[in-house]
Amino acid sequence: MNGLKLPAHAVKPTHVIIGGIVFPWAAKAPYVASGHSVLGGLEYNEAEGLIKCHVCGCWTRSVGKHAAAADGVSPRDYRRDYGLRNTTSLCTPSTRARYRANVRISALLPEAKKHRFVKGPSLQNRKHATGKDAGLSAETRNLRMLCAAQIRVRVTNLAIAKGATPTHPDLKLAGIHPAVIKATYGLSLRDFMKSLGLTPNTVKSPRSGEPLPKNVGHYVRVAGQ
Ligand SMILES: [Zn+2]
DSSP, rough: OOOEEEGGOOOOOOOOEEEEEEGGGGGSSSEEEETTTEEEEEETTTTTTTTOOOTTEEEEEEEHHHHIIIIOOOHHHHHTTEEETOOOBBBBBHHHHHHHHHHHHTSSSSSHHHHHHSSSSHHHHHTTSSSSTTOOHHHHHTTTTTTTHHHHHHHEEEEEEEESOOOHHHHHTTTTTTHHHHHHHHHOOHHHHTTTTTOOOOOOOOGGGGOOOOOHHHHHHHHHH
């Protein structure tokens, strides 16, 4: 059942599987490129029931089995290299469902072990996350729209919606913690905003004579009493 394999150009991704959930491809875009596919996700063509291999770009029902046999990459290394969680399934949902049904029928998988698959990443998995990721795997970042490509677009959209550079509270409200920005790009919030062509938010010192934002002015007055 895993014999079907098509070259990269033969199929286009329509969906992406992240954290075991199938999303329309555009729902989680943009992506960070990784190998022949995207970091922290499995590109998926739902109609064909095929997943794109990060290593060689071909389309297959189980990249785990395929990459081990054709590309010489073990499932463990595959997940690590392409930002996937250690527990992420490397085959299509239907292939996985068939596999799991077979396993249940043969009663090889104890009840407790079955439940392990539906849980989130363990602490150990988080430790395996790569790079400057503030402890999140690339896959988890994609789930939360916090990959390096998505954050830039989201902050830009926030700025457009607001008509000004987003502030700390704006970012937190949108679920983008400023610490994540720092960890992702290695930039201060100020430099990150500059990199997007946005004017950084500044708080002027009272001595400069510039008017302070209302709330800051309040604290300065209270402190000065
Ligand atoms: Zn391959």
